Amino acid sequence: MKSFKAFLVEQDGAAVRGRFVELDETRLDAGDVLIRVTCSSVNYKDALAATGQGRIIKRFPCVGGIDLAGEVVSSAAPRFRPGDRVLATSYDLGVAHHGGYSEYALVPGGWVMPLPAGLSDFQSMALGTAGLTAAMAINRMEDNGLKPENGPVLVSGATGGVGSLAIDMLAGRGYEVVALTGKPEQSEWLCRLGASRVMLRSELPREIRPLDKGLWAGAIDNLGGEVLSWIISSSKPGGVIASIGLAGGTDLHTTVMPFVLRGVSLMGIDSGYAGFAVRERAWSRLAADLRPRCLDTIALEEPFENLPRIFDRLLAGQGHGRVVVRISH
Structure with missing residues (x-):
């Protein structure tokens, strides 16, 4: 695997900062499912973590982003095969395990969910x-x-x-x-x-x-x-x-x-560590009777390189709705 782009949150003394870096496969965390990330999103928690304004990160350095969606590259988890479209949200992503602000992520299989039928990668992260x-x-x-x-x-x-x-x-x-x-x-x-x-x-x-x-x-x-x-x-x-x-x-x-x-x-309501059955029920409804009618109005797509500016807007109270970050195509 070639080197890939990621947004890494680091600590230097008391200061916490995030920056774009090039990583390789030796820097990936332990996991069962290797995902080529296409989209992530920006939550208030992500902005706090990346800027150090909240005590969110449990270990440094850590790639930010508590949400991700993309395509399975390889999998040791029997539920997934190369080419499957998947998503993962919360658990320790972007907090104690490298998260979605990266072109590739290696994630425990128990954190990964098949992309619900009828939802695109963008739509799944508009929800996130x-x-x-x-x-x-x-x-x-x-x-x-x-x-x-x-x-x-x-x-x-x-x-x-x-x-x-x-x-x-x-x-x-x-x-x-x-x-x-x-x-x-x-x-x-x-x-x-x-x-x-x-x-x-x-x-x-x-x-x-x-x-x-x-x-x-x-x-x-x-x-x-x-x-x-x-x-x-x-x-x-x-x-x-x-x-x-x-x-x-x-x-x-x-x-x-x-x-x-x-x-x-x-x-x-704790969506961070909710079990698979709870998540599966919620996602099945998000693709059906709870699917937002105005999702394209609520969600805005931004390129990966705009992350720092998005964090600033969100923490300044200038944002509304959802921001989807396009990691790759």
Whole structure:
């Protein structure tokens, strides 16, 4: 194998930085499936890892990118053969195992999934970990009784990857979706994705009551902190909440009242280390009834060399939707 291009995150003392390098097969991590990577994506976690603004990387140096899609070159895993189209998301990719920002990746077979029928490499990465997380949240919520006739579903962090995909998926399933955002300039875009209305974070009450007026039959929360506290207090009887992020804070101040007086359910969603059966169910729906209708509007394709600029935009709060990185053709 010739040398290949990768984006490597390194540590020099206390400083963490990412840069493009040339690697060869001796630098690949242990694995069963060698993949020629065609596409990856940029998640907020990727930007934090590559810039050192979050303690994400567990070992240095490490090729970034928690998502990848491509073609199997060789495989010691019996499930895969050369030429198969595959994807891999999360686990330790881009954190403690070389990830998707590389023209080639060697990955444990248990992390690899066949590309769902009907999805291209680009579409699978337009979904990526964000789409997987949104689908897992919807599965859990519907398993716990959520139906369109129950009432509106709130999606916080609405302009982000998970939020925008969740709005599209839920609206496609017939739910009334309310988008909660701090970016009023994106209101029209959110409505095009399927939000029935947009609520600004500035409209939230300054004081969160232990039990507020019941508004939400369900919610997908990307923020945590005070926003999640308010969602819990303002959920309808039998409301179901999927907690999937902590961009707004890690503390949670609430009481037992919504849980024992209204039967509210709060469910944590971990797409990082979810088992194969959970992932397979989510991906099968992502290629079918949960397939976003506006995926081409949500996702933007960027060339590999633009990665550093993409990270800067994302961390500056200037991005919305999803970015797919074209690694190779």
